[in-house]
Amino acid sequence: MKSPLVLLLAIALSLPLAALAAADAHDHGKPAPHKLELNAGKKWGTDDALRQAMSTIQASVSQTLPKAHSGKATPAEYDAFGKGITAQITYIVENCKLEPAADEQLHIIVADMMSGVEAAEGKQGEKKRASGVVKVAQAANAYGKHFDHAGWKTIKLPH
Template sequence: MKKSLLIFTLVLILSTLIHHKVIAAEHEHHHEVNEAKLSLNDGHKWPIDKSLHIGMNKIKIEIANNLSDIHHDQFSAEQYTVLATRLEAHLNFLFANCQLPPSADAQLHTLLAKVMQGVDNIKHSTNKKQGAVQIIQALRAYPVYFADTNWQSIQH
């Protein structure tokens, strides 16, 4: 029994250390991407695929459905937590399904890093509203750099 408990404890400690190391590496990667600037493809918008439109549209809908309450400071901490969880699910969908050419994908990662930073601020900052603003800014940049002919911008 003691041996099992010891092994379990060691595995738990190792997995925690590895998890924190991976998160730190991901944070560093996203920080570097976030510093990158979005650019056009020789003056043209980057191509998209269906999954990109779906994922970005779901992110937009989450923000748009809550925009009035966020804007008027009537969005609770619990609501921000739920919003962040939903936004993360949409980001995960994008990462799992988007199949863009490498150069377009690099631009998409630059844009999504801004969304991820917004989600991180919603989750961890005292100014959660600023996180939502960062996501709105990324949503406004999306149709400037990506050729999504079915995109309808947030009305605010």
């Protein structure tokens, strides 16, 4: 991702509802895609920074999701989950260098993750916290379906 997006992410993190717009704001005058697509039938390329951050996100979701699904995750655990995912997204924004078309596709995933983080942190109501973790898991799984990440393991979703 490009450096101007760092400022957009900082704004998005300070204004939770702006997170969804942050992914679309880096469009260079083109409408941002609203649907994930493959690259002419193939997965998009990745770089080391993206793979590292997404692996960390995958591990965090895999650890938190069972507790969230069973109703045993505490508010502190949800908050820590949200902060951890946000830190990884910040790392992606600051360090990931993808081709523009792949970058646009990644914006969709980042927006979905940020929406999930907002819910997990209780900003959409306490009862939505578990669904926020699920939303991050769904976005991570979409990443795995659309981006070339050797060894990526799909996160098993409840029901």
